[in-house]
Amino acid sequence: MSRKSERTRQRIVEAANRLFYHKGYHNTSFTDVVNASGVPRGNIYYYFKSKGEIFHAAMAYRLGRIEQMLQSWTERYPTPLERLKRFLDLLPDSADALLQYGCPMGTINAELAKNDPTLHAEAREMFLRFEDWLTDQFAELGYAGRAREFARRLLARGQGISMVAHVYGDRRFLMRETKLLHHWLEQLASGEDQAEF
Amino acid sequence: MSRKSERTRQRIVEAANRLFYHKGYHNTSFTDVVNASGVPRGNIYYYFKSKGEIFHAAMAYRLGRIEQMLQSWTERYPTPLERLKRFLDLLPDSADALLQYGCPMGTINAELAKNDPTLHAEAREMFLRFEDWLTDQFAELGYAGRAREFARRLLARGQGISMVAHVYGDRRFLMRETKLLHHWLEQLASGEDQAEF
């Protein structure tokens, strides 16, 4: 595959990925992808033979970025508390997009979990990567036995905050609730587990 | 409008409402509604002149049921703590549907908030009704100044739990996290606010 064709393919993937986030999967048409990517209509079928395959490529692209991000956090921050707090910073850092389109991971999963098991399994992988990484951090923090429980709980808290902030368009809510999660993590790190959350 | 035509109209609304929940709005076709309602094809256009109008009717239907439910809780349970705990019982009570299709209120809002402002405004009304009712209960519990904050937080917690339980298909998570929320409410009712959550 030539360098130019790789770039074309990547243009399609990134355009489709953006549209799937901004409009949802079912509400994104082939024509949308064609227009957004600038690639001639039939040409897309040279790279992907169906809409499902484009989705597959978009999820692979996202997974790569997520893994890259998590790995960079692991390298940059020496303590699990710092890493977990960096994770929480995703919320304020991407507040604009979250308010307008919701969580890129949560909204696509909620849409496809209804009745597209194959596509949903690919979308769910994003959750699993985050969960594994968060589990590692909670374990290193001293909660080995409950690390996965805490990880899943933290994901759910983030999803709830993103969802409600999105539905209400409420930036202050997003910021306020994120602070609460910081407090929780600090309590956990200091050994004061009584809050339980 | 005759009694029969009212029944026909209602059949359409209920079929569409169920489909919007089970498949999502954009993934529900007119043909789906025709098949599910048993009403002849063109006949639907006698009652609704567009898909958007069917959605409007479906949301009005849901809102009526929500208001009916909240009012019955207000009448049946004398204390705000009992009412709030009844609200939490929605999660285990509808666990089967939540695991398969997600929260009926959350998923439709997440889908339409992306880029359908008119339809989204109608879906958001459901959140507002719950929030107002929850706010009343927290106020009566003695947290007048923070009642709306607590109401929105409780909604977000429920949304996060529903979302993650849906994505993972994890019923035990749903049950476990709901218990945590019960503890929170009990702490609030007993005046031990230090947990903050």
Add this chain to the structure above:
DNA sequence: GTCTATAATACGATAGAC
């Protein structure tokens, strides 16, 4: 008010020239 037939368009996908 009810129903069938069908229009008009948008959809995902293909064929084939270059």
Add this chain to the structure above:
DNA sequence: GTCTATCGTATTATAGAC
């Protein structure tokens, strides 16, 4: 590898007989 023209189907929506 690239691009245009177009296919067959599913979509929303209408016309008009009863």
